Amino acid sequence: MRIDRDAWLRRRSGASGPIDRGHGLEVAARLDDRGFDVELTAAAGEVLAVLGPNGAGKSTLLNVIAGLLRPDAGYVRLGGRMLTDVAGAVAVPPHRRGISLLAQDSLLFPHLTVAQNVAFGPRSGGMRAAGARVVAREWLAAVDAVELAGRRPAQLSGGQAQRVALARALAVRPDLILLDEPMAALDVAVAPAMRALLRRVLRGTEATCGAVLVTHDIIDALTLADRLVVIEAGRVVESGPVSTVLARPRSGFAARVAGVNLLVGVAATASAGSVLVDGVEVHGRVDGQWGAGDRVAAVFAPTAVAVHLEPPEGSPRNTFRVRIAELADRGGIIRVRGADRPDGSPGLAADLTPAAVAELDLTPGLPVHFAVKATEVHVYPC
Ligand SMILES: Nc1ncnc2c1ncn2[C@@H]1O[C@H](COP(=O)(O)OP(=O)(O)OP(=O)(O)O)[C@@H](O)[C@H]1O
Structure with a gap:
């Protein structure tokens, strides 16, 4: 539910x-x-x-x-x-x-049992021993660790210790x-x-x-x-x-974790689907409103990118000159990543099948052209 x-x-x-x-x-x-x-x-x-x-x-x-x-x-x-x-x-x-803190390391008191560890906070807060034992038991139940109550921290696995540490952190309400x-x-x-x-x-x-x-x-x-x-x-x-x-990521970090390509530039025209990034015009679908000169982001998925050895001619696509920095296997798909951009932002990425990578004979250091259709690019103010 x-x-x-x-x-x-x-x-x-x-x-x-x-x-x-x-x-x-x-x-x-x-x-x-x-x-x-x-x-x-x-x-x-x-x-x-x-x-x-x-x-x-x-x-x-x-x-x-x-x-x-x-x-x-x-x-x-x-x-x-x-x-x-x-x-x-x-x-x-x-x-x-x-405020309670749960760190990477569970930091349980080694000389106390699990139940005593969890009861420690309520006891320090003035609760009587019997009451603190009840509270500890409730929280150990909440983290599925009642059966560990009598053990010492040295007898716990990392996961068990972390569950107990969570119970201890929450027991002080x-x-x-x-x-x-x-x-x-x-x-x-x-x-x-x-x-x-x-x-x-x-x-x-x-x-x-x-x-x-x-x-x-x-x-x-x-x-x-x-x-x-x-x-x-x-x-x-x-x-x-x-x-x-x-x-709608606005930072290189968020774009990377979201797994998308992000280009941030300046709008040449109000609310039109193009943005100037390092002097190159990028076309896309408009999402939102902005004025000329505003900061605008263009975002597209690595799966939307086609890789060419020569500049694709006469196509309505956005094209970017990219030098390949690395090829990474992502479970049957090869992520082709370009070198970092001049402003230090992460290089563009394209996802290709291993067969396509082999056919184009892609290797790190090779200059290529990334192409993406305007319909695959999402442009918004940021
Ligand atoms: N004890 C310290 N004295 C002085 N500067 C510190 C100290 N600890 C961290 N810094 C600096 O403060 C900045 C922020 O560090 P912090 O540890 O908060 O980053 P973080 O995001 O937690 O990093 P990580 O993901 O690596 O743990 C860094 O520039 C770091 O070098």
Whole structure:
């Protein structure tokens, strides 16, 4: 059953009208020595995925929210409560923020049993031992780990330890859970089960908190998140519903994860289906409105690209001169990737059958022409 999350959020907050998005998470933080300057918001109960290349600032963001890192300027507010405010000298310590962190490594207390690990938070919060035992059992049941209650962390597999760590993180009833690549350290065989569990717990009604999920994996964003934020070089370059960001990417990173070719240029004419990219006119289907001189994106799938050794003549196609950088096998289809573009954005990609690659005798370093029909190109303002 698909839960109507908005309706559920309304029920949770006792509101009958639109959800009060002002009571979720608000972050505005600048760290000068890291070139980090990020602003973002998430509604109460929302699952926000944060994607970005290595060194983009994802962990820095989590550390600022958790109170482990003090920004040079800015604030963090959660549920209307100010947790960090540099100007106002507010710095609520990490353990008083109502925020749990689930890292790649489960970091369970090795000398405690699984049940004691999960009961630890509620106990520290002042709950009596018997009550904390009941809470621990409930959360172990929620993550399918009741049978592990008496074990010590050393007797758990990576996947089991991560399930227990999730129970421990949620047992304190946080307002927000920060997930730092929770699947990254798991075996590929175990990751899908953990993902399914996270989906059930975070998107169902078991946990009543919001979540910020840092990931490298677009599948995590697709299956777990309400919204996606892409960070590049310490700045938010995209944000919106996951499907919107992937359908209309504006950054090279989002285009790459969406598996599409993205060209960003300038519109020569208002709302016409052509865009100037590095002096080359690219034609496509118009989606939206813009003025002459506005920033416009042209997007097309690698499967829509035909590869030619000579420039195709007399055809109504867009053609691009490309030097092949690599050929990669993608399960029976060969992805032909061109060298990075002059502005540093990723090279264009074409998907061909192995037979076509063999017939054209394509090899890295070879100059070729990529052709794509205007009807296959989607042009929109960005
Ligand atoms: N302890 C530190 N002191 C100073 N600079 C740091 C420190 N940790 C990270 N940085 C820098 O801050 C920037 C952001 O790093 P951060 O670890 O937040 O990126 P990330 O997106 O989490 O990367 P990854 O995906 O590789 O984990 C990088 O330029 C990095 O070199």
